[in-house]
Amino acid sequence: EAIPPEKHRKHQKPRNQKKQKKAEAKEDLRELSRQTRADRQQYMMEQHQLRVEEREKYPTGKLRRKAKRLRWKQEKQNRRLELKKRYRDAPWLTRVCRLYLVKPLIALLIIGGLAAVAYSLLPGFIGTALDAIMEGSNKPVSQEEIYKLSPIDKEGAKRIDAVAPVDKNDTWTISVYIVGSNLEDMGVNELSAVVQSQIADTVAQKTARSQKQTAKRLNDFSAELTDNDLELPAYLYYPNKPVKAEEEAEEDSGDPGPGAASTDIEEMTAETWSDNIRIVIQTGGATRWSNTGVNPNRTQRFLYHKGHFEEVYNQPLEDITDPKSLTSFLNFCKDEYPADHNMLVLWNHGGASFGYGHDSIYGGMMSLADIREGLEGAYEPNQKDPAFDVIGYDACLMSSVEVAHAMSGFASYYAVSEESEPGEGWDYTPWLKAMTKDPTMSPAKVAQSIADSYMDYYMTQNVNTGWLMSSDVTFAVLDAKKAEQLYDAWCDLTKKQLVDATKDRGVLADIGRCSDKSAHMPASAYNLYNTIDLGNYIDLMVDSYPAEASKVKKLLGETVMYHRENGALSETQGISVYMPGSVESYGGLMMCLEYINDICDDPATRALYYYKIAGCLTEDMEEYLATLTDDKMPVLNLKPFGDFAKADLKLTDTGFEIPIDKDLQTMLQSYLVETAVYDKKTGTVLNYGKDELARLDGEGNMDCEFDGTWICLDGVPLATEVISTTESSVEYRSNILYNGKNAYLSFAWDRDKEEFTINGVKGAYTESVGLFNELLGSDPYNYMVNTRMTTELKPGDIVVPIYAVDQSAEEASEDQKPDGQGEEIKIKKRSEIKSEGLPSGYYLNAAVISDTRGDVYYSKVVGNDVSGGKVKKRELATSFTGRDY
16 A cells, blocks of 8 residues: 655655764764874873883883993992002012902802702702603604614524414404403402302312312321421521501592503404404403403303304303303303304413412312313314314413423413513514414414513513613413423423432522523412423533433423513513422422322322422322332431531631531522621611622632622612522512502612612512512412512602511610611602612621522521721621521
């Protein structure tokens, strides 16, 4: 509809008025803005003018400082002229000193004082800065750096390359049996109340059986010695050393971090491997899993294939150290995932001859007989066509003659470590990647790839942290068929030694000395496991038994197809054997009796070892010996050792010497020098331990040295134990508090480089009511668990040496540290172990010898006045008596 003109105009009028008002408002704003800008410009011009006037009135700071320096120079020149004028007529020497020497000397003293203060403080600041910069350093490392620490076994690599490859289309099933243990749960318990109730009776029965068996072994041993007019070794009656009770740690509801088993599962599933590779995993034995897909209250199995990880089995919780559990797993893998080639990986703690796999839930370990029973439940042993191409132990100490013998007929090759493995264990990703890249790799080549990836991983760590500590590790590939022949040759040697011992009582001492000079595994529990490097021992024994030892040496070279090692283990040869050379504690004796009664199946070896630790034979052993020789085994004569303790000694410039007859020399197993410090004010003796400071001079004397120095960490003396003494190194351990926890510091002396290297920290064992308790989270009834959790020393860690202490005074002084604790050491990147002069004081020495059973005997004691790290005076300390407790 059209709008009339008048209505249209009436409608538009108000809108025009609004526009006009808006325009007027904008114009007002513009005018105000112009005025504001003009005012601002005027204000700025005024301020500029004021600053110009200020600068003209007062000079700038720079000009003021320049004028001040000019005035100071002028005043200095005037004072100098006045001084020259004043001393113009003074004697020449006075004039020179006053004008030219006094002020420079004062300035030099001031600068020197400041420099001394800076010198004392600056290294700490620099060290802290370096610690912060280098913490967590993991820089790339070249192959040259790795191989410098752990060379490639070139001859072994050639042998492995000669093994025929497999068809590229062949399939592999890798069965991984994981006993998580404390490596995974780290002491954290996430078991349900239902499970704990269900297993309570089983755990109690298992513990009772173990205790009953242990008691029977000891009682039988004691009765046998009594029948032969011998007492139990004296070390069994040493009083328990007091151990300070540790305060209970505050409860931490936070996540303790990834477990070692979960981390390795991540490595196994890190990439998509070849379609020909299937990985089947069984989990159990841990009270908590950081992998949330694993339930500690169930027995589970998982499959990883073509990049997919899935659960394929979930059943009620089993005792994973029961042979039936292993059999069930092997049958499952065989039936569900058959393949052209099979590998079995057994993951957890290892104990060499004493088994594998510690269950945190049920307790206990699988013996070698249990493992074999588990294998036989699924497969028939077959030397020519074994069920597994490779059996690998991602566990400590399992490259052993006894382990290989127990697995006989089930594998073509073994991938194993002779020494303890660090907590991280194998590095799975590289060798699985290598199998994917080259599907024709022979089983021996796969085992070599496992060995190389393992060694390269830890050598990379050593390069990046080598200035503080070094992981000494080993790995070997064993030919299973040759390993069984090696075991037979070893038994032939022990049989010859047993027969010879009936005529020559020095045979056992020779065995013990050769054992002591061989590398021991593991360092933290060497006198429990008594496991030594077979190659080291045979090299030392070959002169005494050329035929038998040479045969063992030849077969050892054929058995160990490929091996790598580093550090203090550089002379090890890939495979170990049990030899009771250092049985000197209740735990060591119980393990030896277990070996003799339940592990070893060779009668000659059993009789030889029993005679060594007992000094006599059982009736059954004597009957067996009669089938070998008409000679009788004499009962051990201990009188010469008692005479040594009473012998007079002679003081020398370097120490002291003790006469020792030839008869005793043939029976000696070891001889060391023990050192302690005596505090005359408190009557306290702190024992610094033993070191390799004694020798036989060939003229009927034992020379013992002490020059006022001792092995120290950052200047603080350590309490040392000698583990083994090879031609290239001496291995030690030292009892410490590590961040408040009872532990051992493991280190070694390199004879060629003449320097110490730190290998790490391991859990300690303490005796309690006849049982060894591992303080780092293991079953209290099972002292056979070897803690695989070697800990690196890190900047900021607190180390406190622990000395055996004898407090003869009624009360200790107020400032005396409790329980034999030494000075606190805060670890830095530049921390090191070296021999250093001891603080001034009165130090005690005694020679310590041992018989073949492990008992020790002390000489008379020598006192040394030490000052400035040197011995100023020696004397016979008649008021002191040596003892081992």
